[in-house]
Amino acid sequence: MANVLVCIKRVPGASGQILLTEDEQAVDARHVGWTVSPHEECAVELAIQVAAATGGAATVLTVGSSDALEQLRDALAVGCAGAVLVEADTQHFGPVDVAESIADVVRAHEVAGTTYDLVVLGNDAADTGDFQVGVRLAYALERPVLTGISTCEIDGDTVVARGDGPDGLEVFEVPLPAVVAVMEGGVSPRYPSIPGRMKAKRAPVETLTDSRKPVGSGRVRLKLPPEQPSQVEILGAGADAAPAVVDLLVKLGVVAK
């Protein structure tokens, strides 16, 4: 039986143009909504699969504002059994602070009788892109850590995990308890069922408060990348443009005349 803790982060949905807040300290999410990154959607899916395969339970955790309850409920709706909200003013949190906040919960739950054999996270948060919370968490808990993992399963006391490496798919076999940072692509996150949604609404969420004095992130300010002026040449509209397309492909040397 493996108990899994999966850590997620509420982030602005930002696949297109983004705006910054006036103080340049955050992304203005008023018009883009909130989500979790694809890495974390896959981490949740893996956590549920591992828990189900071993008869254990998956618990979802986030460190942030109470608005992140929305993302916790989404994870409960797809099959996480429990949820933990660590309320904190994360505006000034850096990766060290987030890792220590999560480590505190893992230790406290251990004292209370629940050991997380596996802690899974996203490889890097979609907003801050620090690439280090999983690693720092592992050192704080004195556990081995793998990053860039696309699939994993438990075999006895070992986690067998796979991830893309420079020469192909790398396989790791690491003793539990361990920390795994997940890269999207290995599994397809499931959609919630209606009963799942109903259950998630009523599920209790353990709420803790973290009022540590943060180490911080070193952020001075955010800025937007310089706009590149468009230099596109429009070849035409609709099917009528086909000859112009083929002319171009000939000119570029990828079609023989």
Add this chain to the structure above:
Amino acid sequence: MNAIIVLVEPEAQGASEVSRETLTFARDLAARAGGAPVHAVVAGPAPDEAALLAHLGEQGVATVHRAVDDRLSAYAAAAWAAAVVDAAHSASAGIVLAAGTPRGNEILAHVATRLDVAMAANVVEVDGVDPLVVTRQVVGGSALEEMRLDDAVAVLSVAGHACDPVPVESPSHPEVTTYSPTLTDTDLVARVARTEEAAADESAALTSARVVVGAGRGAGSADGFKDLLELTDLLGGALGVSRVVTSLGWRPHHEQVGQTGSRIAPDVYIACGISGAIQHWAGCQSAKTILAINTDPDAPMVTKAHYAVIGDLHEIVPAVNEELRARLG
């Protein structure tokens, strides 16, 4: 003067391109920091040591710290980090760099944790050296962050293509110091047990193709790829897709182009029904010529492309196929 040390990733022909970019980046940083020497650290197997050393000389490296230990035969991030930390100490390095690759970022995260200092991932520019302020990519490259690094040692990864790898005018003859890093059993627990080839081969066709036909949500459904596949065939190219396409299960993940898929650099990329989100752009921006086919003239893929056709791909692609068949005879 404190040295700047760069973790270099070897590959078949010497040092990887992103490592060479990082060495150039380090040289510029060193010049701004009053002429600090640039050192390199290499751990694990290198297919061609001579070519590697030649690349490091081309980049003006003063000293190479070459970690040797049989236990470094298979990749283990913690062991690589131990090797970097030892080299950084013996070089009295004030700044530790690596390329912002999956391994570079992973190893530096271990290094920063071991040194109990901050790490800046995917840096594109140095704004100031005293105090050290860098600009790095956040939100997948949609935004940039100015970050201040105040610790005794600054740890930073350099984003791919932040600069070109520029050789120095006359190559240096780096002094090579071999050493055996202090490794504990714990450092070797999370190591590669074996490598399975299959996955890499599946995307090889995509990354080596001269022409890539890209398809996004605009394909409409799993059945919407017939004409796109025919176009791919007619051009002797490969199909690449957006994440929407793989996450809806229309096409397999190994065809995905982007930040979390393959990075491609074909002669021509024909992006059909793809909006051009920054995470997709990260994977296709190295294409020599981009032709966008999209119903929306304001889609980022259209405005960033070299050429575009506005309209429904389900009308345009079959017409292009017909024209191609006619001309190819």
